Amino acid sequence: MYNGFLDWVFFGKQGMITENDPIEQHCLSRINCDLDVLVILLNLDQTRYSQKCRDKSQFLLNFF
Numbered sequence: 001m002y003n004g005f006l007d008w009v010f011f012g013k014q015g016m017i018t019e020n021d022p023i024e025q026h027c028l029s030r031i032n033c034d035l036d037v038l039v040i041l042l043n044l045d046q047t048r049y050s051q052k053c054r055d056k057s058q059f060l061l062n063f064f
Helices: 002-009 022-062
Strands: none
Touching: 002 022
């Protein structure tokens, strides 16, 4: 499941590293991994924010 997510997030050349340079491959792999973590954390942050908003709106609805 995570590999499918990696393919979805990876940009350019349909998720294929076409360089034969090992340093370039390592850099692209590292950038892709960092980008994946960033997307996951952003999604988690948005989920927490939406839960807080929902809880506040539920409190206001119950208050009135």
